[in-house]
Amino acid sequence: MSGVKLTAFIHFWKRAQDNEDSSPRGLSRRYSKSGSLKWSTTSFSHPLVEFHLQKGQCPSLLDLCIRKITEDIDKYGTFFILPRDISQQIFNELVYTQLLTVASLEAFRDCALQDIYLGEYAGVNDSWMDVISSQGSSLLSVDLSSSDVTDYGLNYLKDCKNLLALNLNHCDQISDHGLEYISGLSNLTSLSFRRNNEISAQGMSAFSGLVNLVKLDLERCPGIHGGLIHLQGLTKLESLNMKWCNCITDSDMKPLSELTNLKGIEISCSKVTDFGISFLRGLQKLTLLNLEGCFITAACLESLGDLPALSNLNLNRCNLSDEGCEKFSKLRNLKVLNLGFNDITDACLVHLKGLIKLESVNLDSCRIGDEGLVNLEGLQQLKCLELSDTEVGSNGLRHLSGLSNLEKINLSFTVVSDSGLRKLCSLSSLKSLNLDARQITDTGLAALTSLTGLTDLDLFGARITDSGTNYLKNFKNLRSLEICGGGLTDAGIKNIKELSCLVCLNLSQNCNLTDKTLELISGLTELISLNVSNCRITNAGLRHLKTLKKLRSLTLESCKVTANDIKKLQSTDLQNLVSFRPE
Incomplete structure (x- = not known):
């Protein structure tokens, strides 16, 4: 220049x-x-x-x-x-x-x-x-x-002494030797090595000099067992992510007991047991603990009760049972609780009644029924409730009608029917509703028309017809809509074309939709994701998508369209399209 x-x-x-x-x-x-x-x-x-x-x-x-x-x-x-x-x-x-x-x-x-x-x-x-x-x-x-940076490449960074944050995720050519070159970067506050098979416990000795480290991410690093002892001097550490490190055991928890500034620990899918959790008792600032898939029981709640700041607890897939669940009552400051895929019943929910600060509860695939939901009535701060694949039916929804702050509820694969949806009409704050259920029909959709604040509506598998789409006109704020496997034809899409805020639209499995559907939705220019698979869409209909300039994902599987047809459209009109099927 x-x-x-x-x-x-x-x-x-x-x-x-x-x-x-x-x-x-x-x-x-x-x-x-x-x-x-x-x-x-x-x-x-x-x-x-x-x-x-x-x-x-x-x-x-x-x-x-x-x-x-x-x-x-x-x-x-x-x-x-x-x-x-x-x-x-x-x-x-x-x-x-x-x-x-x-x-x-x-x-x-x-x-x-x-x-x-x-x-x-x-x-x-x-x-x-x-x-x-x-x-x-x-x-x-x-x-x-x-x-493709290697250990040799990291050698160049050793003189960048003011470096605060270094992200080396998925760099599979970096090993213990490369860690030596960053060991002198004592100003680092954030370091991430996700998915690295080469880092070992011995190599982690390079971390001992990073005394200003606040955030360390070692997710999916399978060779770090025994290396956490090198973190003992990192007293400023607040966040430690070791998700999917199945090498981590109880002995690795002991060095963490001295890191009293820790606020977040993620050790999902490790071999840590109740005994290992006991080493965390002294972490008075700990707010987030992710134990998903660990070998723990409700006995660990005794130790967790000594963590006064704990607000986010993930016990998903931990094989918990009702036995010992009375100790949940000690966790008074919990805001987020994930109990999905555990062998718990309504008897466990009794012990959640006093956790009035809860904002999110996940009970996915638990043996929860209608009567158990009565224990949630007093959780007035609740914003998100996951009840997918439970035994909850229409009668149980009456216990949720007073949760005025509820913004998201998942009722997919439950036995909720049209009659139960009337009990949700008072939830004026509701924004996201998932109803993946064959029992839901046009009648159930009609019962929801007062929920004008909905932004996400999932009716996958529901028996919605063209007549039912008339009720969608009430949901002017919808950004995501899924009506899959219903009985829609092109006539029903005329009502969907008015939903100008839509960003994601999934109409797959409605086998009677034709190229006319693509013409009707051509005005939904905010669309980023569109799925019209298993329909009667042809190559001729693709021209109607030229107006969807923001489209990034397009799925037209089992249609009369080929990958080459879509590529041509991508090159001429849909230059933001990065994912498409068939491919």
Whole structure:
């Protein structure tokens, strides 16, 4: 990039700042440097830049300039002279548009970037690491997940002493040797190594010097048994994720007893028993504990009762029975309780009556019936209730009619029928309702018309006909709708086409739907996901989908459509489409 062009760009950038209304100095908030602080406590889920504008909104001068540079990226040799914030936004946009290559990366050498987000970006390997490390002390967060970076590549990061967050999930070429290179990054607050088969207990000794670590993620690392002893000095650690590490046993719990700042521990699907849980008694700040699939019984509740801050407890698939469940009454501060897939009955629910702070309860696939629901009547803070695959029927729903804060309820695979749905009409806060049941018909849908705040409605397997879709007009806020396996024809879709807020629509298994259905829903321009499988859709009908520019997922299995037909549509009109079937 020539000096003249750079000077012109800087002048242009300063004018853009002066013409913007937001602070500081008119710089749009999304260009601030707060991103690094945000990323250090998250899992780097998206780039910082976002150029998507609402209809009618004019892009700023800065937006337009950055877009133009990314389009002509091959013309520029270096961005070293640019202000750091601008270089950062150019980099982010190149990543977002998938235009960054190892060649164009060279232009960012020594640009003092703060955030390098390359998680799941194709082609990243050791050859990228020299430029990444050239950011030096400015570099604060790096995500190289699913890359081909090896132990050798990590060697480049050892001099980036101010690094706060490092994400190396699914990097299967990194082993104990690579950990040695990051052992000196003592400013790290967040470190993630999900799904790594090479890290061992011995290699974890490299973590002992990371004294500022707040968050450590070792999910699906099967070789770390015995390595938690190296965490004993990490007194600032607040979050530890070891889900799906089936090597973890009771002995691994003992070192955690000294980490008194721990607020969240996830050890699902491990070999930890009631004895191992006893080592957690002294963790007075612990708020979240995930024990899903562990070999524990209700006896562990004795230890959990000594955790005054515990608010989120997952005991899903732990083979609990009613025996010992009276100790649930000690967990007075619980807000989220997951008891799904356990051998508990209505007798267990008696001991939940006093847990008045509960906001979410999961009883999926438990032996719960109508009478047990009477114990939930006093849980006025309840927002989410999972009753899927239980013995709950229409009579039991009367006990839920007073839960005025209930926002989500799952009644799939229960024996609830049309008559029971009338008892839900008073739940004015309800937003999500799942009714996967053959007993539900048009009559049941009619009973729900007062629930105008619904945003998600799942009627998979319900016997809804064209007449029943008339009642959908009441649900103007619906964002997700599933009516699968019903008796719908094109005539019934005329009512669905009015639901302009829909983002997800699933009409699969309605075998009488034709290309006319695609024409009718062509105005639902907010759709991101569409499923019309097992219908009479043909290649000729695909032209009606051209208007659905936001569509990212399209499923047309068992239709008269081929993968090539969809690919043609993708290349010409649906450029945001990333998932489709048939493929």
